[in-house]
Amino acid sequence: VAFSPDGRRLAWGSTDATVKVWEASTGDVQTLRGHLSSVHGVTFSPDGRRLASASQDGTVKFWDVPPPRETSGWVANDAGQ
Amino acid sequence: VAFSPDGRRLAWGSTDATVKVWEASTGDVQTLRGHLSSVHGVTFSPDGRRLASASQDGTVKFWDVPPPRETSGWVANDAGQ
Amino acid sequence: VAFSPDGRRLAWGSTDATVKVWEASTGDVQTLRGHLSSVHGVTFSPDGRRLASASQDGTVKFWDVPPPRETSGWVANDAGQ
């Protein structure tokens, strides 16, 4: 579970293989899909514009913020091996 | 286990489904109840005024600081799915 | 595993119930004893003068830095319940 540097977002991983991001401005929670297994770690970049998530399936994914969505071009090129 | 940004509080999750917050000024520990399962992650917001906790039951809760207490209006609206 | 804010110390918990602190200036590693079970989380206070460790036995302990040693008066008064 991690706050963004500006404190306006909170992200956490879920055992259902999703990442959730709560937005303080709206109270909404977005569900980010793409991992295949439980997500055990999330962290924002220092500038708050990227979110990284690590899954038990061995992959790490990057997501743009905001709005949170998977940036396919950013997926680590040998993650998940 | 996480210190608040000002270093005056320490929070941690417990396997008994509670969150504990230690206050440097008094030495007291508050017990925050609300989760239904083991709490595996806690983090303070950058301004130190909010605490988020993540539980094995899949929920994330927000708490006001100080005094630490659950702010029901802040519970992520689809957390725990 | 956590660096101190000045980057001159690294602390980590061990499954043998100890906390280890490496000192950059000397290369030495101190072993801090007191927990009864595996230590799964450590964190430095923002000013780097205190170290907190959380154990699977449910307790959280505070240690003075430097030199790292347990400050008995700082043990959270209901930790470990």
Added chain:
Amino acid sequence: VAFSPDGRRLAWGSTDATVKVWEASTGDVQTLRGHLSSVHGVTFSPDGRRLASASQDGTVKFWDVPPPRETSGWVANDAGQ
């Protein structure tokens, strides 16, 4: 999973006993070998020049950044006990 302080690197541990480091400038991922068991924690030093990794085998290793490589002289002298 941890970003470097400048946000240009992301490191994470793997269950295959390796540490991976993604470089934003190139998109490459380096694989750091040396641990004998699953790596459960990684953290950058505050100046971003060192990476520490903790493994289930009880050891903590230090790596130079960049390029990430194990600095044998930096291995904690009683880590892994």
